[in-house]
């Protein structure tokens with residue numbers, strides 16, 4: 311073990327001297343850094359709150375600066391202008407494919423989140439075109455899926471009325487179930503077991519801290535040297551037949567679904583249009599082997615579950631945090647719900663047009679919670695220039711949205727949680743495009759509309775039924791966010807009280 315560590319260290323020293331000891335004057339400015347460690351010490355010194363680190367350096371070095379995480383050369387973007395201009399450039403349409411990101415997809419070019427080139431564009435375009443046909447982003451179909459998923463959530467809440475409820479991962483199940491329904495098209499008892507297994511392993515994976523600006527990210531080889539300490543075991547090793555890691559769990563369930571569908575379509579080929587993503591995918595097998603193969607399905611399945619669930623559920627946790635911190639805002643949203651649906655009918659996505667305060671509250675939550683503050687790392691495919699700065703092939707690009715979200719010139723009073731900043735003189739929604747949570751360009755978040763619909767429908771359905779408050783006698787929970795794969799609230803508790811649903 312020690313031999314492997316020393317060999318890794320030796321190679322790291324050699325690579326440092328051979329590949330890039332010197333900072334070139336045409337590259338974005340950079341803190342000086344040290345051999346091997348690069349700027350890890352500068353990063354650690356910048357702030358003891360990791361969510362602030364890049365912003366603190368941005369205040370000193372500007373909207374674009376270079377750093378080295380160990381041997382990894384990175385460029386950090388802190389202004390909307392730099393993000394918009396650089397992330398829409400085709401030269402940035404690849405991902406970091408080292409360390410955990412390589413483990414993510416069998417170390418192959420597969421799926422959507424970590425893939426590149428033709429595989430990425432064909433897989434992404436086909437998958438989201440199909441998902442749209444099966445309801446993604448379409449309010450009517452989504453309302454059906456969310457109704458099924460919300461019923462599970464409300465049953466859980468009804469069991470806990472009046473008691474203190476822990477919010478940690480509270481929304482994972484309805485979010486995961488909504489995506490499952492779109493991909494698999496059914497929800498049997500076995501499916502519910504599989505969803506539970508995925509959620510349990512996913513939580514452990516996310517909590518292990520292997521994602522984000524970690525030691526593993528700077529020195530990927532260390533994950534093999536200290537697998538337990540660095541959370542790698544949670545990522546790839548089976549501990550027992552029932553307690554498998556997230557990737558393995560997801561991959562084996564994805565394979566089971568693929569094989570079952572293959573058998574089914576072999577026995578009785580479809581006579582009508584496919585009705586879910588799995589059916590459509592297997593039906594296409596044989597038309598383009600690079601895309602329609604079992605391994606690519608396994609990674610697409612995993613990508614969709616992880617990219618839709620942790621993001622939207624962390625965001626919803628932030629929504630309920632602000633609802634209990636600002637009860638008068640909760641009341642305003644409830645009044646809008648009563649206004650559009652005085653007979654307590656189900657709220658639909660069309661209703662949002664008459665609910666500007668609710669929409670403004672969601673936007674203000676995006677600005678304050680910054681759920682994916684660092685987007686997802688991109689990798690530069692060829693050298694290109696931004697405002698006289700040369701960004702070199704192979705550099706990893708990271709965005710950091712905090713300085714934009716806290717910019718006094720844009721927001722006036724960024725430190726205040728104030729949904730009204732998104733409401734114009736005549737009650738119309740304004741400044742929505744200043745919120746940049748879903749990134750930019752062709753490699754932005756393809757689930758933006760889906761996320762917006764899910765959040766709006768779950769929030770309104772929740773408040774139509776329940777009043778949510780801070781447990782009596784407890785101080786208001788802290789409002790800053792906990793770092794991780796996504797930024798989410800520190801664990802807190804709340805109490806649900808049923809509203810009178812009679813007319």
Ligand code: HEM
Nearest residue numbers: 422423617618621622625682685686749753754755757761
């Ligand atoms: C509050 C909810 C969400 C937020 C804030 C969010 C944000 C993001 C961001 C910032 C990225 C990185 C884009 C880039 O590299 O520039 C991303 C990627 C992605 N998101 Fe989302 N997302 C959310 C929900 C969803 C949902 C619901 C889905 C699925 C329906 C989804 C699917 C994806 C996928 C597949 C990618 C990878 C895209 C690619 O590499 O081409 N996201 N998301």
